[in-house]
Amino acid sequence: MSSPFDRLHVVLVNTRNPLNIGAAARAMSNFGVSSLRVVNPWEASFREARSAVGAADLLSRAREFASVADAVADCALVVGTTAAGSRELRHPLRRLEQGAGLIRRRLSSPRAGVALLFGSEKRGLSNEDLSHCHWLMRIPTRERHGSMNLGQAVAVCLYELVRDRKAGAARVPREKEAGAAETERFTLLLLDALRDSGYTAPKAAAATEEKVRRLVRRLNLPAGDAETWLGMLRQIGWKTKSEG
Amino acid sequence: MSSPFDRLHVVLVNTRNPLNIGAAARAMSNFGVSSLRVVNPWEASFREARSAVGAADLLSRAREFASVADAVADCALVVGTTAAGSRELRHPLRRLEQGAGLIRRRLSSPRAGVALLFGSEKRGLSNEDLSHCHWLMRIPTRERHGSMNLGQAVAVCLYELVRDRKAGAARVPREKEAGAAETERFTLLLLDALRDSGYTAPKAAAATEEKVRRLVRRLNLPAGDAETWLGMLRQIGWKTKSEG
Numbered sequence: 001m002s003s004p005f006d007r008l009h010v011v012l013v014n015t016r017n018p019l020n021i022g023a024a025a026r027a028m029s030n031f032g033v034s035s036l037r038v039v040n041p042w043e044a045s046f047r048e049a050r051s052a053v054g055a056a057d058l059l060s061r062a063r064e065f066a067s068v069a070d071a072v073a074d075c076a077l078v079v080g081t082t083a084a085g086s087r088e089l090r091h092p093l094r095r096l097e098q099g100a101g102l103i104r105r106r107l108s109s110p111r112a113g114v115a116l117l118f119g120s121e122k123r124g125l126s127n128e129d130l131s132h133c134h135w136l137m138r139i140p141t142r143e144r145h146g147s148m149n150l151g152q153a154v155a156v157c158l159y160e161l162v163r164d165r166k167a168g169a170a171r172v173p174r175e176k177e178a179g180a181a182e183t184e185r186f187t188l189l190l191l192d193a194l195r196d197s198g199y200t201a202p203k204a205a206a207a208t209e210e211k212v213r214r215l216v217r218r219l220n221l222p223a224g225d226a227e228t229w230l231g232m233l234r235q236i237g238w239k240t241k242s243e244g
Numbered sequence: 245m246s247s248p249f250d251r252l253h254v255v256l257v258n259t260r261n262p263l264n265i266g267a268a269a270r271a272m273s274n275f276g277v278s279s280l281r282v283v284n285p286w287e288a289s290f291r292e293a294r295s296a297v298g299a300a301d302l303l304s305r306a307r308e309f310a311s312v313a314d315a316v317a318d319c320a321l322v323v324g325t326t327a328a329g330s331r332e333l334r335h336p337l338r339r340l341e342q343g344a345g346l347i348r349r350r351l352s353s354p355r356a357g358v359a360l361l362f363g364s365e366k367r368g369l370s371n372e373d374l375s376h377c378h379w380l381m382r383i384p385t386r387e388r389h390g391s392m393n394l395g396q397a398v399a400v401c402l403y404e405l406v407r408d409r410k411a412g413a414a415r416v417p418r419e420k421e422a423g424a425a426e427t428e429r430f431t432l433l434l435l436d437a438l439r440d441s442g443y444t445a446p447k448a449a450a451a452t453e454e455k456v457r458r459l460v461r462r463l464n465l466p467a468g469d470a471e472t473w474l475g476m477l478r479q480i481g482w483k484t485k486s487e488g
Binding site for chain 1: 263267270271273274275276297298299339340341383384385386389390391392393395396397399400403404406407408
């Protein structure tokens, strides 16, 4: 089945740690992005990565390139990721929330390939790498600790790309609440148990009844749970009655 | 400085891999969430984790608990994370996009603490762990490969909690474009160079001129780059003229 995300290429440049290549591949598999390209990885590290949980297939199909230029040659949009230092001011810099929208729009056109570049763990993308980018994207981390782990950065970027824009805005459907009749039955059973257990002082019975009624209404007893609650109270009621 | 996220507690239950505790701590530091609670970690793994990049301070302040009940005792809302299997149907299950909105709303009230639970790498949260939760939250991963790496799951959840709801919707400010005068100067210099280099057939000069003029307008020459472009074209123009 074809998806717009088939045209998205995750490009890891000069990655050194095989765990990070594996983690990136796992996040890609989690979010349904399948094209992994690696530029000049440590030979050994790339081979070691091929064991990442659930992503072996994706890793075996990963393509290796000698340069960034080769890796992005078929892409109409090239976006670099960065932990915003002063260096990247030469490029337009967009927050992930905004950049992801632009990438999604571009992917919705059937012709365009999009490359999303991630640099090495230590140094990020070099100025030469950045010169291939149309613009840069920054995950909104704290200024004092902006640098993310590579696998986590890939996961967060892909999540922002695939997340459902409408799901966040949708109202949470409230659990259906028990009807008045069930709520009142619950109240009466509770009052019986309270009286039989000696909780209610005979003189204060009316005041207690009102208090308990309000108390029960504030519970918002879910409709689906009402029978269970009534069963439990009935059982407790039999016990308190028989002991009285 | 106090932040609503000071009331958010990331609770790692039965975590086995020290790298994952470290990765969770690093993501917390990246996104400005500082309270880490660990329930029954492998003693050694917890100590080893204290070297995570940029998060040593956060790890040294992490609190250790013997049970989930103890770890969440001061929280008004307890949310479990899951890679949605059948088991969790006993709880309301919300997508991250939606659940994060509810958590943010709760955190905006000064009194309430919120616990966000993550289970062990192998088994996730147990049924006993889940019984302490008000509802469950699921990162929208693919059904066929839903299970995320722990550190990546923490990073994605915290990103969704802190991301700017408005930044995504904001329009990207277009780069200011060069004015008509500069654009026309660019056009004329280009036309000169094309003529002097023999590109333009003398008979087709008028047609070429129109074509080039349209071509240049479609470039959307950025205002800040106009001088550089004019300088380059002037240089090329001198060369083509002197060679003619």
